[in-house]
Amino acid sequence: MEVVGQVSGRRQWSDAEKLEILAEVYRPGGRVCDVIARREVSSSLIYTWRKQLREGTLAGVAPSLPVFAKVQIAEPILPAPQTAACSTGLILIELPSGVRVSVDAGVDAGALTRVLSMLR
Known part of the structure; x- marks a missing residue:
């Protein structure tokens, strides 16, 4: 068999x-x-x-449109000597709820996405 x-x-x-x-x-x-x-x-x-x-042609499900976030470029909050010492860069993210997230430029994008989705 x-x-x-x-x-x-x-x-x-x-x-x-x-x-x-x-x-x-x-x-x-x-x-x-x-x-x-x-x-x-x-x-x-x-x-x-x-x-x-x-x-939107599969099972009558309406297509999901991308969600955009407002982005503002601001001056660094850290003092100049610390900013100069940081060679990889610093990313500061302020969510509409007032929550601020500070990450190094080398942060894992997947991990950051999961964290931001939980804070939304």
Whole structure:
């Protein structure tokens, strides 16, 4: 007896399944290659579904528009000697709630994104 690990032929995906798979891709740390292996779906389908979701043609879901934040460039708050000693740079972020976040220019972008999303 032979056990076949993959289904041959075309598979029909419901809109709910497509949205569930896309949700896995969009989770923090989600990677297309991991979802492909776990769900046995081709990468081209995932990219096609992502495009359809952006355009609002997948399951009647309205496309999500990008959210923009107001950015102001301000003079450094730190005294000049400390600023000159810092060779990598300093980024100061002030959120509308009044919360201020100060990070080094070499901060991990993913980590900063997670922190800012929690402070929003």
